[in-house]
Amino acid sequence: MDILRIILVILHFVGLSMLLGGFLVQVRAIGQGKGTVVRVMIDGALTQLITGLLLVATIEMGDLYDLDNWKIAVKLLIAVLITVLVFVYRKKDPAPSWALWAIGGLTLANVIVAVAWR
Known part of the structure; x- marks a missing residue:
């Protein structure tokens, strides 16, 4: 179960990179009024959502530690x-x-919640 959790965490970070990277690539275009939602942002959002749900499920099934349900x-x-x-x-x-x-x-807010909320 621990290997699965580690793989899911890595994929969760990959999804974050895709989503944030796709946004950062569009910043200049946004300033010119030509910004678009690129495919990598869609894939990153779905990756984040799915891996996040699977991470919570594996932690709950494995009873590894108590999760803060409000944070989740x-x-x-x-x-x-x-x-x-x-x-x-x-x-x-x-x-x-x-x-x-x-x-x-x-x-960015989701990253802050993940890191700063204790």
Whole structure:
């Protein structure tokens, strides 16, 4: 079970990199009013959501340690919001700048919750 958890954590970080990297690539285009939701952002959001759910499931099944359910709920809410935004605006060319900034900001917020919430 521990190897599975480690693989899921790695994939969760890969999803984060895809989502945040896709946003950062679009920052210049957002400033010019030409930003779009690129495919890597969609894949990253789905990877984050799925691996996050699987991580919680493996931790609960293995009874490794107690999870903070409020923290998990906040992270899940943020991940769902990000996923909804990338799917709603994936075909809009250009996507509204507020939506792209929200995707980037919510992604950063999810990292802050993961790291700073003790």
